[in-house]
Amino acid sequence: MSNTTLRKIDFSFLRAVELTAVLLIAMMGAAVTTLMPLLVGAYSDSGSFTSVQVGWLTSADVAGILLASTSAYVWSRRVNWRLVTLISLSVFILCNYLSTITSEFEPLLLVRFFAGVACGCAYALSLCALGDHKNTDKAFGALVTIQVLFGTIGFWLLPEITAQQGFSGIFHFFNLCLIPALILSALTYPSNSKTQSHTVMSIDGSYYAAALIFFGVVAYYFAQGTVWAYLERIGVVANLSGVEIGQILAVGFALSALGSLLSGKCVAMFGRNAGLWATAVIQLPCLLLLYNMDSQHAFWIYAITTIIYQVMWSFVVPIMMAIFNDIDKSGKLIALCIAAFKVGLVVGPPVAAVVVSIGHINDVIWLGGIAIVVSIVLCIVANNHLKQRISSHNVSA
Template sequence: MITNRHNPPHFYINSELLNYLPLLFAAVVGAGSSLLMPSVIGAYTNYSQLNPSQISMMTSLEMLGVLITSASSFLWLRLINFHKVVFMMLMLLFITNSINMLFVSVNFPTYSLLFIRFLAGLETGIIYAIAVVAIAKQQNAVKLFSSLISCQIAYGTIGFSCIAGISQYLGLASIYIFFNFFILLTLIICFFCDGFSGNDDLNHKQNGTFKSNYKNSLILLKVVLAIALYYVVQGSVWAYIEPIGISLGLTPLQIGSILSLGFTLSIIGSLWSLKIYKLLGQRLTVWLIILLQVICLLVLNYIKASPWTLYLFAITTIVYQILWSLIVPLMMTLLSLIDNTKYYSAWSISAFKIGLIVGPLLAATIINLSGYELLINISCVLLVTSGLLLSHTLKNHFIKSPFK
């Protein structure tokens, strides 16, 4: 049962550390489909009758659902009870994924599957938006955002291995078995650990505290644009990193192993982010990250097939992924500091999705016109532009205390 937020049931575990778990697990569920998208696309390619355009449409509709709910979240977040809605959406997502398993097993019409994944995207977006805003409302939000990236990396590492292993026996059902297992685990955690009720109390107290003005709107626009541009690069270059590696003479197995290792090691960035920002300062760290990532991309552009190609490809891609996990917590924190209601924190999700939708489309267009070299050069320009927007925001508007 879900009780009123003012009267938590006797079985809640009242521990500050444990009460962060529902926030983190719910946010990981929200990011799950995006994190494991390569495995999902691979499974549908290998085990379904859908063609590549239908598979792309399916994943795009799911991301569109997340984008719609996260972009509109500032309108509805103040009207709801966080804990009850998250619990309800988790149950609905569990049911939606179960229906999806039935559909793929009996070959329902394609449009039915597309609708189911769009519905799953709406549910996922609601869960993700609430979890991110709930994290932003915590006093140690910066640390929790860093922990969130670490949890997402761990989830992705486990998911890639599990889905690859069991899909050989269960086919497409393996995707939704893994999703539902983690959703069920999150439901249990939310049932026993009341991590959202404090946010509901704060939610009601802060309903009228946001003051919309030109300054806040300008900061919001700059940060959202910075995140979106950064993720356009993630959605363009990284969507085609395997073909780029193959063009350098590497095998798909070598590339897959390197990227899996890099994704696992990227947890280093999120775990050390607070210490690095405190040591070097926020603006300097941002520029170091952008500079090193630009160098990594340019190395990919200019290395030629040689005995050293494998090592150069491995170093550049692994370093790039570690730097990604270092800068994302800062991006999410910036949006949480725009106003004291924290509702606009969820727009980081919208910016992620915009970048991941635009990125592959941009990459396909550029590659058809000119090839990978131009794509990498444009991506470097986008990274620098994102860095400029972040740096300008940090210089003029950022509250320094969260990183102290």
């Protein structure tokens, strides 16, 4: 075998290692959001925290990720990716370990916030690396696939693990997935291929429409911070076992990929507004059934409604992101879409916790339903404003 052939094999192997490392990190960047129902359940079952404290603990990781991912707009193209990633992953792993030996609220809250910051730094750089990939469609497609696989495995296995180990089991599971990412990143990691030419946020489009879609996405993810975060608790109140809930959520998470596949076809045939309305029309009855669920038929009602709910979540997010992207011709606004996701997820759990503390667990369902309606209306108004702007531009041209 010639030296040229060997060099090609070595290069291909290194590229495969790089991509695997990036995908594992990006997978873990969404881990807290993905497994949020189990995290809320584990915190609650520990008996160490009040319902309000559970809400704040759930938001702590997301708040750290929000801070890191938002600030990454400024620093992501100015740092040594490999060095920052190795430091971030090491801190993330350390914080997860400290979380397994910490049971007091204030120290755990602080540890989880720093875990979120470390996670967010590594996550932001992994998304930049995937964006620089020569085939971004395949790269982001692989990301969705590995995140769905992670969520499916997590929902299937963790209920039994947390029943034995409490919330520590979740953080051990995180580290089990993070250590391979750290090892691979130490071997090789992509380098920044683009220089950052801007530090000031400005867009080439309507700030009014940008504000509408931003707060529309915030409202939708506020609903997820209420309904999704407390979905495990809702099942427990309906007398479902932790294993049954985990299996149902695992199946729903696996099937949710169908939503993103159907989204593009629906938009092509009927337009974005139709897709947005369809989300509200389908998700709201699911929430209504969930709210009025009786123990006799709880298993099937919970299974059917949560699976459909997850499919429609995957269905509507690409539509929201497309509106987000098209409002700004410069392509910079889309960077704040992740921030909008996280703002909703930071605010949702504490608000839901307060509602639960003064009412009933099912009250988070109507809270989430209102947020979904607000979100869909804001997104439709933003999309209509975008269409009018495009139409007027075409006329003037």
